[in-house]
Amino acid sequence: MNFRLRVWRQKDRKSRGRLINYDATDIPPQASLLEMLDIMNERLLLRGEEPIAFDSDCREGICGTCSLTVNGEAHGPDHPGAACELYMRKFKEGETIVIEPFRLKSFPIVKDLVIDRSALDRIVQAGGFISARTGSAPEANSILVPKHDADVSMEAAACIGCGACAAACPNASAMLFTAAKVSHLATLPQGETERVRRVVSMVHAMDAEGFGNCTNIYECEAVCPAEISASFIAKLNREYSRATLKRSSGE
């Protein structure tokens, strides 16, 4: 297959970037988008041009390293799935494909299509954990978790941390990401003790990183490769209100 690519090239964080045109000819329809970029990079290299920098690792949609905006959509048009699960046969012959990084202030561009998502790590560091010292855990079956709660918790915990939610959101909000972690832990009895502190710290960290607020647009849910439901954002809001109420009432 043949395509016209428009790829974001940017030397480093400080330089100005722009879209550069490339002709991608003779691309096997069974290749993934990333493999198409591999092929292009091999050709660029042999032509003496610098290959396109882009991030990927597991290439099976679970590690969350992919961070491409394809034709204006985070992870491209084939939802649900990360950009590594996008295959060229999903595009039309001759189509123009625009490939950019996730674009938001909190994920600065490192080079070309590579971004810095350490803001997400810092949100988790603010409290996205249960403080269970190694060795102190009680016998596993002494903590019963109703199946329904465990299933809901798992649905939230499935987040792959790619940041597509924030990239797709017109407000650049990371609320789906934060909500997923807060809900995962707040749904489990093990997470109860730190429930108040966790949500308050994580929301503050999220704000401090410059992410916006949710105005119920649901682009996040639409692009999420792990199909995290936006209803968890409602849960996050409830958790946050509950926590601030508890705090203000002195509990």
Add this chain to the structure above:
Amino acid sequence: MFVIMIGDLNSHTPHGPLDRKWTNHKDHARLVNPNNRRKFEIIVVGSGLAGGSAAATLGELGYRVKCFCYQDSPRRAHSIAAQGGINAAKNYQNDGDSIYRLFYDTIKGGDFRSREANTYRLAEVSGNIIDQCVAQGVPFAREYSGYLANRSFGGAQVSRTFYARGQTGQQLLLGCYSALCRQIAAGTVQMFPQTEMLDLVIVDGQAKGIVTRSLRTGKIEMVAGDAVVLATGGYGNVFYLSTNARGCNVTATYRAYKKGALFANPCFTQIHPTCIPHAGDYQSKLTLMSESLRNDGRVWVPKGKEDCAKPPNEIPHTERDYYLERKYPSYGNLSPRDIASRAAKEVCDEGRGVGPGGRGVYLDFADAIKRLGQETISERYGNLFEVYEKITGENAYKVPMRIYPAVHYTMGGLWVDYNLMSNVPGLFVVGEANFSDHGANRLGASALMQGLADGYFVLPYTLPNYLAGQVGKRPSIDRPEFKDAEREVRAKIDKLLKINGNRSLDSIHRELGELLWNKCGMARNKAGLEEALEKIPKLREKFWREVRVPGDGEDFNQSLERAGRVADFLEFAELLCIDALTRDESCGAHFREEHQTPDGEALRDDENFADVFAWEFQGANGTLNPPKLHREPLQFETVHLTQRSYK
């Protein structure tokens, strides 16, 4: 051919009965006083299940930890891709499980090529892992009663596998990552993402530091520590195509090997029978399809070569060869991993493979759908059918899946003693990066168990035992050993950047992978291995002459990162083949065609090969400088060695 040392390695296995060894060892291990812990700096390389859990636990104990990973976040290590589950001898099903049984299944599954005491300890701490993970909030599958659920897995007759949907590795890693984040916030762990270890620094015979390169800025730094922990995973990507992530590499362990650490049993590489086949040269990785599909799918290829290009539905039953059912009537499609993998290779070698390049066999659900209905099949495997369709564009309810074996896990790794310390004092190796627990073949759901056992429950006891004698011995990076290592690292980078040839890295790596896959893959023989050993040095020369690495070293340069890794694979491949050639027996995943039973099973030679092969670098690669072989005889005090039988 080689200098061989027998019995010179001390595994430091404690004395006493098998089930008391670990307890006794812990009771007598030296400790570090809480006030002294903060004086120690521990370097942990890798942030997967083993490295992440080790870094978090050591930080929690009060040591100062520096943790390095090549990914942009510790949450992305490839442990995340593990699907099936994690074994633990909890016996929640009341079906007769015990620590001994988990130990025995693991050592038997490994075809009696692992160290008894290490494997027993793994089973012994397995239950603690589940406790720890539940406390952290890992959402394991539950019964309606709220109790933990279990599933069965290969190689066991009991149900002892804990799981979180098909994403167990992800959930365990995120649990471990959250513990790590807590320590990062507490200031005990300093995290260095996108940083690669390029050399090990040995001072006065002890591992006391590393040289790193920031993948983001290109900055090269020397890091001193009181001990170095490698948790850098396996080397499956030496085959180019594998189920590993793109970035997985052998660099850290191989460069430690070049600094004197012994590399043990590199030829023990596991090949998983059910992966989506290789579709073309452009392909960058292989994707695993759960082995559970073989419960309902029937494996076949056309009887005649001429039918291979026909649509499968047009080939009548009489013209199909259900080769697993034909060759192994009692196990049929559920034959063990190694048997199923080799059988697929055989029919493809005969020219009867299907799909692009003739490297695939059908896994057909038509009979199961007829028998059980599409709905039932969809309930059982719907998710996998979706993944298959996403990748291949084919609907497996209508046309049979095509599958082929792929490299999946490496049992070999750096040699360690009972304390998980290598022969270089102060260098510890955990998780897939070491060799110790799985012998010649790993059972399903045991990799996650081992990674977490090492990091949460073994290293935190054995590392202080070493550190107790090391107060105040952390060297300054001004020592010449650091400067020398840094200089070597810079020289290697400069050399790579100056080749300026006209070949891409991938093209050479693919060539290496193809060679290894054909000569040192599912089946190996003397002639093939000798051929590979002749070709690898030539390919290496070609690499250093013809490859093109653009850009410079002072920048974010993905080509340069990969070049260093491919260069190491090109050297390591030779060691892999030397080991495979020297191990003149078949065992587990190492199948030497010369050594098989009449019905094609691996034929072990316990008399001559019940040993660990640990290789010592001799200053250069190539036939003029063969590595020195240290053989550690495996002492089986408790188990009785038997022929593995799956009949």
